[in-house]
Amino acid sequence: MTQALLCMSHSPLLDHADPPDEVKAAVEASFEHARTFVHDFAPDLVVNFGPDHFNGFFYDLMPPFCLGYRAHGTGDYDSYAGDLDVPASRAEDLAQFVIDRGIDLAISRRMEVDHGAVQPMEILYDGDAAAKPVLPVFVNSVARPFVPMSRVRAFGRAVGEYFRAVDERVLFIGSGGLSHDPPVPQFATATDAQREFLTAGRHPTAEARAARQAGTIETARKFAAGEADIMDLNPDWDREFLAVCRSGRVEGFDRYTADEMDAVAGHSSHEVRTWVAAYSALRACGAYEVTYEFYRPIREYIAGFAVTTAILNGG
Numbered sequence: 001m002t003q004a005l006l007c008m009s010h011s012p013l014l015d016h017a018d019p020p021d022e023v024k025a026a027v028e029a030s031f032e033h034a035r036t037f038v039h040d041f042a043p044d045l046v047v048n049f050g051p052d053h054f055n056g057f058f059y060d061l062m063p064p065f066c067l068g069y070r071a072h073g074t075g076d077y078d079s080y081a082g083d084l085d086v087p088a089s090r091a092e093d094l095a096q097f098v099i100d101r102g103i104d105l106a107i108s109r110r111m112e113v114d115h116g117a118v119q120p121m122e123i124l125y126d127g128d129a130a131a132k133p134v135l136p137v138f139v140n141s142v143a144r145p146f147v148p149m150s151r152v153r154a155f156g157r158a159v160g161e162y163f164r165a166v167d168e169r170v171l172f173i174g175s176g177g178l179s180h181d182p183p184v185p186q187f188a189t190a191t192d193a194q195r196e197f198l199t200a201g202r203h204p205t206a207e208a209r210a211a212r213q214a215g216t217i218e219t220a221r222k223f224a225a226g227e228a229d230i231m232d233l234n235p236d237w238d239r240e241f242l243a244v245c246r247s248g249r250v251e252g253f254d255r256y257t258a259d260e261m262d263a264v265a266g267h268s269s270h271e272v273r274t275w276v277a278a279y280s281a282l283r284a285c286g287a288y289e290v291t292y293e294f295y296r297p298i299r300e301y302i303a304g305f306a307v308t309t310a311i312l313n314g315g
């Protein structure tokens with residue numbers, strides 16, 4: 001009975017942008033480290049805290065957290081398109097446990113997950129996000145209103161408490177960029193057409209999907225060339241966030257507020273909520289130590305890009 005953690009940034013631009021060779025090599029080395037860590041740990045089960053970018057979750061019904069009893073990859077940006085291997089009765093059991101602890105967790109019997117959720121599993125398992133049994137956990141990271149970070153922490157803690165006494169090797173994954181501000185529309189500033197998409201844009205046409213993706217790819221190209229009008233990455237903010245992860249004092253996450261994150265780290269910096277949930281889950285299992293940390297601000301990927309691993313002390 002043991003637990004471990006892998007938190008990493010994702011970017012749909014990994015295969016659609018061309019950073020300098022040295023950057024690509026450094027990122028690939030961090031992925032190789034993650035693979036070795038996870039393969040050595042050999043999890044029986046993965047708990048995957050992931051965001052969504054208006055591919056699976058829309059404003060017609062937007063929960064702060066949702067556990068999938070079944071899940072299917074949307075295949076956006078050529079990401080994994082297929083069913084995940086979700087142990088449904090396990091998911092039902094976890095949901096009841098978490099709800100009994102006062103967390104209003106939503107559930108889905110037909111969840112759709114996008115690149116943000118599946119990319120770590122794809123990187124770990126040679127493109128196969130169904131390679132391991134996984135409990136897919138959506139953490140709202142792009143669509144206001146956001147719950148306070150203390151609630152994300154409480155949610156992660158409840159998930160961790162469930163696994164503390166379980167006789168299995170459990171890997172908590174958190175998937176999200178640190179500071180970044182990709183061109184995902186905000187409801188408050190969106191056009192009517194964008195608002196309709198944000199509310200009910202599920203299953204777009206191939207043309208609509210291609211246009212969206214081409215827009216992001218072009219923004220990334222311009223951002224790397226210093227020509228895009230999106231907010232810059234914030235390496236200082238990223239390093240401070242990583243320091244809280246490293247400290248083991250997960251209460252330190254509570255000081256992050258949505259308004260300040262938007263202002264200094266970009267509208268998608270909320271993806272660190274997946275990290276907060278994952279680190280809080282691990283902390284609920286015991287004191288931990290961060291065993292690996294990689295960080296680069298990478299404009300080509302529109303991401304403060306980090307990879308960390310952690311194990312329980314003495315683990």
Ligand SMILES: O=C(O)/C=C/c1cccc(O)c1O
Pocket residue numbers: 010011012013053116176177180182183184212213216268301302303
């Ligand atoms: O969903 C999109 O169109 C863009 C997503 C994106 C871009 C850059 C970094 C990320 O973490 C993303 O999810």
Ligand SMILES: [Fe+2]
Pocket residue numbers: 010051053116176177268271
């Ligand atoms: Fe993302």
